[in-house]
Amino acid sequence: MHARYLIDGAIHDVVATRDVDGGVRLRRGEHVLAVGREALPDGRWRLRVGERTHVVHIAIGADAVFVHADGIGAVEVERQQSTHATGAAAGGGSDVLVAPMPGVVIAVLAGTGDVVHAGQALMVIESMKLETTLLAPHNARIKAVHFPVGASFALKAALITLEGV
Numbered sequence: 001m002h003a004r005y006l007i008d009g010a011i012h013d014v015v016a017t018r019d020v021d022g023g024v025r026l027r028r029g030e031h032v033l034a035v036g037r038e039a040l041p042d043g044r045w046r047l048r049v050g051e052r053t054h055v056v057h058i059a060i061g062a063d064a065v066f067v068h069a070d071g072i073g074a075v076e077v078e079r080q081q082s083t084h085a086t087g088a089a090a091g092g093g094s095d096v097l098v099a100p101m102p103g104v105v106i107a108v109l110a111g112t113g114d115v116v117h118a119g120q121a122l123m124v125i126e127s128m129k130l131e132t133t134l135l136a137p138h139n140a141r142i143k144a145v146h147f148p149v150g151a152s153f154a155l156k157a158a159l160i161t162l163e164g165v
Contacts, residue, residue: 006078023048057128059101066101074100074132095143097134097160103127105147105159114142115165122160125153134159141165 064078140162
């Protein structure tokens with residue numbers, strides 16, 4: 001099956017095929033990964049990706065799946081139509097940082113008017129007792145911070161809006 005995914009602002013075209021053991025093989029260009037999964041009794045999942053194993057929380061939203069692993073925070077995996085692969089996402093990042101899942105703002109690390117650099121921490125949020133740091137996807141100026149510390153927000157809420165510098 002051919003599919004296009006938006007993962008943390010980057011487009012990934014993959015071909016998925018089932019293995020005889022129930023796992024999946026993902027092919028992206030010439031690169032092939034074997035992927036397996038196992039449900040754990042505490043509600044988490046053990047994912048095997050190639051030679052690596054990760055224990056993760058998985059939250060399924062209306063339009064995307066959110067994978068949260070200790071040390072990397074939440075990763076949004078959204079299935080895309082081929083026609084959606086243009087614009088800001090294909091160019092390396094959007095100007096609106098949206099909530100990967102519902103939660104609460106723990107810290108705001110940059111304010112309106114600040115110039116920020118790609119990879120700079122902008123906000124820390126908490127969801128399901130897990131903290132996630134939102135990073136600047138590219139160099140920009142902060143146009144608006146939409147939620148203050150302590151505020152609750154919904155899935156896909158605009159948290160920070162950026163503009164070109």
